[in-house]
Amino acid sequence: MSRTALPPPNVHALPALAAPTLRSADELVQAGLAPTAARTELDAVGARYALALTATLADTIDRSDPADPIARQFVPDIRELEIQPEERADPIGDDAHSPVPGIVHRYPDRALLKVIGVCAVYCRFCFRREMVGPGAQNLLSPAALEGAFAYLAAHPEIWEVILTGGDPFMLAPRRMADVVERLAAIPHVKVARFHTRVPIAAPERVTAELVAALRAPGLTPYVAIHANHARELTPAARDAIARMADAGIPLVSQTVLLRGVNDDVATLAALFRALVECRVKPYYLHHPDLAPGTRHFRLPIAEGQALMRALRGRLSGLALPTYVLDIPGGAGKVPLLPNHLEPEGERLRVTDNCGGVHLYPPEA
Numbered sequence: 001m002s003r004t005a006l007p008p009p010n011v012h013a014l015p016a017l018a019a020p021t022l023r024s025a026d027e028l029v030q031a032g033l034a035p036t037a038a039r040t041e042l043d044a045v046g047a048r049y050a051l052a053l054t055a056t057l058a059d060t061i062d063r064s065d066p067a068d069p070i071a072r073q074f075v076p077d078i079r080e081l082e083i084q085p086e087e088r089a090d091p092i093g094d095d096a097h098s099p100v101p102g103i104v105h106r107y108p109d110r111a112l113l114k115v116i117g118v119c120a121v122y123c124r125f126c127f128r129r130e131m132v133g134p135g136a137q138n139l140l141s142p143a144a145l146e147g148a149f150a151y152l153a154a155h156p157e158i159w160e161v162i163l164t165g166g167d168p169f170m171l172a173p174r175r176m177a178d179v180v181e182r183l184a185a186i187p188h189v190k191v192a193r194f195h196t197r198v199p200i201a202a203p204e205r206v207t208a209e210l211v212a213a214l215r216a217p218g219l220t221p222y223v224a225i226h227a228n229h230a231r232e233l234t235p236a237a238r239d240a241i242a243r244m245a246d247a248g249i250p251l252v253s254q255t256v257l258l259r260g261v262n263d264d265v266a267t268l269a270a271l272f273r274a275l276v277e278c279r280v281k282p283y284y285l286h287h288p289d290l291a292p293g294t295r296h297f298r299l300p301i302a303e304g305q306a307l308m309r310a311l312r313g314r315l316s317g318l319a320l321p322t323y324v325l326d327i328p329g330g331a332g333k334v335p336l337l338p339n340h341l342e343p344e345g346e347r348l349r350v351t352d353n354c355g356g357v358h359l360y361p362p363e364a
């Protein structure tokens, strides 16, 4: 057979070529990511909250390190079954601002569109852990999706639609193109922002076809990548990010501040610098939400503010995200700035990043 007679390469088959995703306690044990003795406990957690760890991320785990920051994000922990009184199934109050299924409309000019309930990996600290997973209840029906588009079309104040989930990059490219074309057809919707962990967790899914599907005339795409540790930026993840950046898609990042994962200056600095090197502007550092069974990931806000103060002194402004708290219950996000200003008589006391105090002259 001549070479030209070979069928064209099938891009759809690409994701299937990657090593399989680990989806059970058994598979984690077999992969050396959990001790055999922990299997029953991990099964109990996995029965409660969805479990998935892709081969791409499993390969970054140092199996000899019991405190590995990647393992901590994805390998279940028995403490997830301990629910604290302050924790909530819907920590940031999505339900309170959901006028129709699939839409969360909290701020006038932008709305969330939850197109799909599944993710490539399931983060153990996920703020929507009660809403995501492979269960059928997490899928938006075609009728509900129509209702969501109708809502967006009927609200001319909505300038930006934020596609979230689950993970919108789990859509097949064809379905993504359909969704993007429907949004582009709404004249007042100018920006589509995709919140995704797929470029990190399953970079092979970011095909040329998917990247092309993000774009439609009259609609500007932005991609916000969820990344928590520099080690997540594997060569494959960097390539996936480059495919989007080369296509002219602006990229920002979101990081969750997590105890035992990235709660020190050096780890955060390495992550934010690596993102900038990949053409991704660090956007938000989220204080962890009060999601059920996640107390072991939380740290005091004052500690996060001290980390931000130390980072401001040592990192390029390009590499600094805004540290934010999503107020429990649905009142929205607020910046958690370290306080640099205090009144002192007619003047202002300004504290610099190293703790030095300076007096600013009286203001007109």
Ligand SMILES: *Cc1c(COP(=O)(O)O)cnc(C)c1O
Pocket: 092, 104, 105, 106, 107, 110, 111, 112, 162, 333
């Ligand atoms: C976080 C969030 C947004 C986006 O907020 P930005 O500050 O624009 O990134 C929009 N809607 C809801 C409901 C949100 O939770």
Ligand code: SF4
Pocket: 118, 119, 120, 121, 122, 123, 125, 126, 127, 128, 129, 132, 165, 166, 167, 197, 226
């Ligand atoms: S990728 Fe996002 S939505 Fe999915 S489990 Fe992680 S934090 Fe939750």
